[in-house]
Amino acid sequence: MNEWTESQIYENVKSVLVAALEANPEAIQPQALIITDLGAESIDLLDITFRLEKIFHIKIPEQYLSTESGGIGEGKNVAEILNVQLLVDFVKQMLKETGIRISQ
Amino acid sequence: MNNRVVVSGMGIVSPYGVGIEKFWKGVSQGESAAKLVTKFDVRDYPVRFAAEITSDQFNPREFIENKKSIKILSRATQFGLGAAEMAMQSAGLDKDKQDPSRVGVTIGTGGVGPVDVDLFSEIKFSRPVDESQKSEFPKDNIGQIFRIVMGQVHPLTPLKILPNMAAAHIAIIHQARGSNYTIATACTSSAQAIGEAFRQIQRGENDVVITGGTDSMVNPMGLLGFDMLGVLSRNNENYRQASRPFDRKRDGFMLGEGAAILILEDLQHCLRRGGPIYCEIVGYAAGSDAYRITDEPPDGYGIAQVMTLALKDAAILPQQVDYINAHGTSTPMNDKTETWAIKRVFGEDAYKVPISSTKSMIGHWAAACGAAELVTCILALNHQLLPPTINYEEPDPECDLDYVPNQARAKNISICLSNSFGFGGQNACLILKKFEGEGEPHE
Numbered sequence A: 001m002n003e004w005t006e007s008q009i010y011e012n013v014k015s016v017l018v019a020a021l022e023a024n025p026e027a028i029q030p031q032a033l034i035i036t037d038l039g040a041e042s043i044d045l046l047d048i049t050f051r052l053e054k055i056f057h058i059k060i061p062e063q064y065l066s067t068e069s070g071g072i073g074e075g076k077n078v079a080e081i082l083n084v085q086l087l088v089d090f091v092k093q094m095l096k097e098t099g100i101r102i103s104q
Numbered sequence B: 001m002n003n004r005v006v007v008s009g010m011g012i013v014s015p016y017g018v019g020i021e022k023f024w025k026g027v028s029q030g031e032s033a034a035k036l037v038t039k040f041d042v043r044d045y046p047v048r049f050a051a052e053i054t055s056d057q058f059n060p061r062e063f064i065e066n067k068k069s070i071k072i073l074s075r076a077t078q079f080g081l082g083a084a085e086m087a088m089q090s091a092g093l094d095k096d097k098q099d100p101s102r103v104g105v106t107i108g109t110g111g112v113g114p115v116d117v118d119l120f121s122e123i124k125f126s127r128p129v130d131e132s133q134k135s136e137f138p139k140d141n142i143g144q145i146f147r148i149v150m151g152q153v154h155p156l157t158p159l160k161i162l163p164n165m166a167a168a169h170i171a172i173i174h175q176a177r178g179s180n181y182t183i184a185t186a187c188t189s190s191a192q193a194i195g196e197a198f199r200q201i202q203r204g205e206n207d208v209v210i211t212g213g214t215d216s217m218v219n220p221m222g223l224l225g226f227d228m229l230g231v232l233s234r235n236n237e238n239y240r241q242a243s244r245p246f247d248r249k250r251d252g253f254m255l256g257e258g259a260a261i262l263i264l265e266d267l268q269h270c271l272r273r274g275g276p277i278y279c280e281i282v283g284y285a286a287g288s289d290a291y292r293i294t295d296e297p298p299d300g301y302g303i304a305q306v307m308t309l310a311l312k313d314a315a316i317l318p319q320q321v322d323y324i325n326a327h328g329t330s331t332p333m334n335d336k337t338e339t340w341a342i343k344r345v346f347g348e349d350a351y352k353v354p355i356s357s358t359k360s361m362i363g364h365w366a367a368a369c370g371a372a373e374l375v376t377c378i379l380a381l382n383h384q385l386l387p388p389t390i391n392y393e394e395p396d397p398e399c400d401l402d403y404v405p406n407q408a409r410a411k412n413i414s415i416c417l418s419n420s421f422g423f424g425g426q427n428a429c430l431i432l433k434k435f436e437g438e439g440e441p442h443e
Helices: A005-022 A042-056 A083-097 B021-026 B067-072 B077-090 B116-122 B141-153 B157-160 B165-174 B186-202 B221-229 B267-273 B301-314 B332-351 B366-383
Strands: A004-005 A101-103 B005-014 B103-108 B180-185 B210-218 B257-267 B279-288 B323-325 B416-421 B424-432
Touching: A004 A005, A004 B180, A004 B267, A004 B332, A005 A042, A005 B067, A042 A083, A042 B067, A083 A101, B005 B021, B005 B103, B005 B267, B005 B301, B021 B366, B067 B186, B077 B165, B077 B210, B103 B165, B103 B221, B103 B257, B141 B424, B165 B180, B180 B186, B180 B210, B186 B257, B186 B279, B186 B366, B186 B416, B186 B424, B210 B366, B221 B323, B257 B267, B279 B301, B301 B323, B301 B332, B301 B416, B301 B424, B323 B366, B332 B416, B366 B416, B366 B424
Parallel strands: A004 A101, B103 B180, B103 B210, B323 B416
Antiparallel strands: B005 B257, B005 B279, B210 B257, B279 B424, B416 B424
16 A cells, blocks of 8 residues: 555554454544553553554564553653554554655 | 362363253263364365364353453463353352462463464464565575564464463463462373362362363364374264274274363362352372373273372272273273273272263363363262263273263262373373262252
8 A cells, every 4th residue: 555544544543453452442532541541461562563564564663562661652651641643643654654645 | 187179160161062061961962072173174184073162162252351362362271261260150259259369270281282273374464564575485494484484473372372371361360369380291181280279279278279171182283193193083984983982993082172170179168158069079199101102001000000099099999989981082002901900900890880981972182181071070970870982882802891881871979080191101080079068069
């Protein structure tokens, strides 16, 4: 895929979270915290990484999605800041870096 | 003085379906659980049947509350968690009312962990951005082959393969913070697990132990691998008659799969909470042939030794035993050797004690067989009915005892003995007794 729309990205991230966390689709809201609200543990973040890489054809740096600080949280408490929107934004950024166009 | 140990709960996932009721109906009516394998394509396999659990018979989602954990559960672990849930329910144990530090788990599982069909199938998935796939497949370089293959499988796959996962998940689900063991002694695993759980309660280490076994060798590796060792029956045409322990025409075992989990409990603890009592465990012994990996010594000394020691442990004389649930695999060697060993221990009484092999019906559950057969003994005790050895048609001069041929038999029984042996030469024997004493036996 050379081009993704914003809503395609959001829906695919949502489907990854539903599958990996067996979450109720209605619980996947932009502000929902993936660890605190949706119950992700370390192994689920590995699972989410694997699924995102497959769907979006991206390579996420190892340990970037982790319950430990240092990855996506940029030193902050991941449990308190990693929400669905942050993950969607991260995927968008990864897509842009690989030269994929994102449209509305 | 050791604590007395009772069985206060049981759960089973079997090729008859889910639950004790279906299992008992199958084994007491002498029904073969054999099926042509549907789970994977067995065309051109030398063996195309097994006592398989089909997807319409067991759905892990009905038993496992933490749905997202299912992705890391092997097939065997899923069976084990289902059986454990049923066992805890039948025991009426409320995890919030127990001291969690005195609830243990000891489970018998397969050697290197089950290799599921879905685990292999994951390899077809690929990580398209993985550089390794752009290079040529490195033949004859196992290190590099694995790097590529493992790069394609789901990253949580290693958590499916670890042999201790059944025991670990059971502890998490049921808040069992006591000692947690996994026993992997091939087909002796679950009998030894139950025996060691028995000892833990006797010694006062735990009040309750969730024990038993689970295994699923009905997969390409199991079906082809056991056939390569020459131990499976290839009777594809009459597969329901393939498993025929003690029969003269027996030619190997039928693979099966499943989980049987028991709740062992300190008698006083069980009485205090008014829990059900299915039977008492009174004797156990384990030992090793220390002979050859898959051959049994012709005079069956290792088997005789564990039966003798278990009887001694139970302070029971051979003539008091009312029923023997044999290991009875249906291989030419096992059934002959087990027969000799029984004669060695029981003398002339060997001809009086009824013996049957549950494997004639449910096949060989490998690591889980001992637990399934102990459940069979407990049900036999509670129903006063001996399940048969089916497909018994032609007596073998070397197997000349009473194998309860083809039909269940009503009998007043109080004491049962169950044998389990495994590749490697490990042997175990467990002795059960109908519960007598203060408190009400469970009906």
